[in-house]
Amino acid sequence: MSAETVLRLDGLTVRHPARGGEVTAVEDISLTVPAGRCVALVGESGSGKSTTLNALLGLTPATARTRVRRLEFADAPGGAPRPVTDPAALRGRSVGLVPQDPARALDPLVRIEGHFAELYRHFTGLKDRAEARRRTVAALAAVGVDRPEARLRQYPHELSGGLLQRVLVALALTGEPRLLLADEPTSNLDVTVQRRVLDLFDALRAERGLALLLVTHDLAVASQRADELIVLRGGRVVESGPTDRVIGAPRHPYTRQLVTSLPGRLPRTARPAAGTDAAPAAGTGDGPPVVLAARGLAKSYPGARGSGPVAAVRGVDLTLRRGRTLAVVGESGAGKTTLLRLLTGLERPDAGTVLLDGTPVGTGRRARVAFTRRVQLVHQNPAGSLNPALTIGRIIAEPLAAHRIGTARHRAERARALLEAVGLPAGFAAQRPARLSGGQAQRVAIARALALDPEVLVLDEPVSALDQAVQLALLELLDGLQRRLGIALLLVTHDLGVVRATADEVLVLHRGRTEEAGLADALFTAPASPYTRALLDAVPALRLPVTPPFHERTPSS
Known part of the structure; x- marks a missing residue:
C-alpha cells in the first residue's frame, strides 16, 4: 500500500526579468512527497533546487513570474490533497523550513x-x-x-x-507541520554531526509521519536517506525515480556524471613515494624536505561567564613536506581552525613553535612579511574574503601591490595569467566578485594566494559548500598546481571523502589533541584509534543496489 500524498506539485515554472527578456530559473518542475518519506532534490549550483523550495513557500521575489499548473497539500492525516491558491499560507503550520x-x-x-x-x-x-x-x-x-x-x-x-x-x-x-523542507542542512557539518542530524530527520519521519523534501548537493547523503531522487540541471528535471534505480542504473549522462564524481569514490592519483612510514608529526625519514612544521603548539581561551580557560589546542605537532598534502580533520570543536590560525600567524600560541624550513618563525614585522610571501591562506568563504568594490584583477594583484612587487602593468598582466592558471578566462579580470559563482570565487581566491609564488597553501574547508562537480574540478585544479609548482598543501576539512582523494598524510584532532597521525592510505585502511574509526564509519557512502554498475551495462539495460 502506497503512502498518502502530503504535497503534489505539477508544472512549476519561475522566470526572472533580465535585459531583453526573461531568465528561466526552473521550468516545468513536478514532484510528489508522501507522508513519512524523503524525496531529495540533487544537482549542481544554479540547477533550481532552492528556487523550487522558495516557490513552494511563496518566497520568490516580487519581480519573478511564477506559474504552477497544480499545487495541492493534505492538511491532515488521511485527508486528500486540496488545491493551494496562496503558497505563503503553508508557511510554518503546514510546511516547516x-x-x-x-x-x-x-x-x-x-x-x-x-x-x-x-x-x-x-x-x-x-x-x-x-x-x-x-x-x-x-x-x-x-x-x-x-x-x-x-x-x-x-x-x-x-x-x-x-x-x-x-x-x-x-x-x-x-x-x-506535515512537511519539512531542508535546504542543504548538513553541508557545513562534520561527518559525525551530519549523521546525527540526518538520523534525527529519519526519526521524525518514522515517529510523526513527517514528509521530508531534502535539497542537497551530496549524492552520497541523498542515496542513503532518500526514498526518491529528483535530479535537476539547468532548472529542469533530467531524471527522477526510486533512489536505488537512479543510483544503480542512471539513464541520463548528467546523473552518471554525478555518480562518478564523488571525491571519496575517485582513485587517488599516484604520487612519489613518501620514503617513510613515520607519522607526519615525527618529522623524520628521507622523503621530500620539510617546509612547515609545528612543535608543541598550545592555545587556550577564557571560558564563558568567568569559568576557567578552555584549551583549544593542546601540544600539537605536525610536519608538512614540500610538494605533498597534509589534511587536518576532526569534529567541530576539535581545534582545527585554531590550529590553522596558529600556523598562519593570525594568533600567537601560548606554547610551542611554528617552523619554516626548520627555523622558528619570528614575531617581528619583517619576519611576518617574509612568512606571508611563502605561506598563503585560502579562506573557507571566498565570497566574504573578496572585496566587492574591486575588480577581480585588482583583487588578485593586491598581494603584489602590498609587497611592492612590479609595476601596475606587470601586476595586471600577472593577474590575467593567474586567472588562466586556475582555469578562468583572463577577461574575468575586469569583472566584480558579485558576478562569480561559488566555484569561480574559490578559484579567484586561489589565484590571489598564488600571486606571491608561495611554497605553502593553507586551505580552510575549500570545497565544503560546493556541489560535487565543482568540488571535483577544484580538487583537480589543486592537484595540477601542486604537481606543476611543487606547492605543499595544508588542507583543513571535515570531508573525509575529499581527504581520501587528495591527502598524502592525515592528522586527526580530537578535543585539541592529536588523536592519530600517519600516511593517508594506512589511516583509511587500518585506523589505530577508535575515534578515527568512528569518523570513518560516519562517512556517508554511496548506497548502490546489488546490480551491475552503469559502465558495465548495455544501452538497452
Missing part, C-alpha cells in the same frame, strides 16, 4: 529562548512566558539538544554548528 546556514538564519542579538517565544506568539497567540519556556525546553529535548534549559539563555554564536542545526529543526517544528 530548515534553511541552509543556521548562523545567518538566527538573529545574533536574540537568545535561543526569544526565537521560540516569537514563533509561539505568531502561531498560537501564546504570551505566557513560563508556558513558552516549558514548550521550548520540550521542543529542544525532542530534537536531541543536550541541557535544553541551559541553552535557553545562550546566543546563537555560543552553540556549535550541530546544535544550531538542531535548534533550526525544532523551530521548524513549532507549528507542527
